[in-house]
Amino acid sequence: MSESMRRVVVRSIDDVQLEQVPAPAPGDDELLVRSTLVGVCGSDVHAALGDHPFIDLPYRPGHEVVGAVVAAGPGAEDFKTGDRIVVEPNLYCGHCPQCLAGRYNICEQLKVFGCQTPGAMADLFTIPADRVHRLPDTMTDRQAALIEPLATPVHAVAKAGDLTGRTVAVLGAGPIGLLTLIAARHAGAARTVVTDLRPAKLERARRLGADVTLNADAPDLVDRAHEVLGGRVDVVFDCVARAQSMAQATELVAKGGQIIVVGVGAPGATPVRLDLVQDREIRIEGTLMYTAADYRTSITLITSGAVDADEVITAVYPLEEAGKAFTAALDPDQVKVLVSVPQT
Template structure:
């Protein structure tokens, strides 16, 4: 009889269930991976609420995935059962202009494992062998679970150019905002201001190295940030991506400065001050996911001790309690919620 596995199915925030399905079988160039840890991302809760512009309900989550190779396809002989791996979830075509130039994170046909395809919030999953990275010796599963979330800010910081000696504002102190703070500091930023609505998030930002952490709803936020930074910010990372945050970003950034949009915006139009963008020669740039270079940089940063689970992992749940994990992730005081999988 075909082995049955558990797999999470998300129909809505109120309907996160466990289904029993046949165990997947790896294709020639694929790996069969047994999940050990998988993160719940902000994109997951946005999708479950029906608010994500690129993820349709129902879906099978799990793109922040850590696991152990259980079996290999005939063409995946670079890996062996027992190898510990993390998933790089961008599934790209390899043939479009973006892929050919190395920017496969913006592939014309991009799909994301665990978003547009079944993910790793399950006992077992299959994945193309070229979409995983071996976990470095000595790195724990919880450390490895932070590689994917960190790779996005690493990519965003790289898009901003050389930050050495520059001033930075990070809007939003959720997981991506806090990791952007660390990545920007590692890249040489001289002073960093972080904003958030919640005092607990602002306190965490200060513990992680922010020079100042300001209430995001302060009516004089721009003036406070300018005073703390000694002037306008050279670079602003908008990890909120809403009308209010974009208005703050254009007010905070220096003439000739750079606004990097890291957060996933809602579908539809977002008003911005084009007069300021034009008059101040502000560069506004989006950033999507990462490439393998960003993954390697994220692994190196974690291995150095600059990013650790104690600062980010605030709750863990078993696979059977995936619904509780999604509910916990809605609590704005949480940072990173992990689901652990110990076999069927």
């Protein structure tokens, strides 16, 4: 093992560089892990553009990571060298009321590995052993790279309860929107409509099982959605989280229905039709990240064949071209962009 390693630092979307830093060593209850594949998340792009409300520049990315254990610190000896793992990156306190209730994804002191702490877009990283999940031998690294991105939609869909026989709208056909579609269909949604501005994204949504796709800018979007679904929508998943999408969600949803905000909203206020929220008893609920149960569901979904990794992963760049990976992730026709970390 070398005494130094490469790690990506992001100062802006146009300034994504490799820095040379000392290689870490695992502390108590920690693992030293060699990165294999690291995803560029939508949150990473927002952060690089300087408009993520909870990530400050510069930062060291890499929370969507697949890797292999290099060494285990004291207390983490249950892991052995070569174990393939995926990181669950929410770093929680364990003591606040939310953590004690099992909702550690909304810990009052929550930090996210690779967002508020240095991440795994590097040759090596350390992580508490209780923040990783072992991978099934049958799962490829490319499939495993989708566990973390899928866990967020799985968590969001779980908030809607049993979707059997219900109608669903997914606003936005980016990575999270497409994976929300997959999770909703797996949860029993009877009919699904997906909206987006890009024809290529809508075509991909149809390939992944959307019953109907609609242009998000269509002036008659709400009426057309109601027509094809046979009425108002039971559950709307807003994976865009902007003023336009929230306005559409409020018009689309049925009386007594749910709007689940999955996308990261822009800082500041977003107008909402409170008259409709009140009159129709609409429930608007946010959703953040996931818990271990969502990871287990994601692993089951992927190993079952419900997720076509080749359909979702659209580009892979080596670590030394991380800047190109961030630029590619800006392309609206890309879905999931990965960074590969070959052994040095």
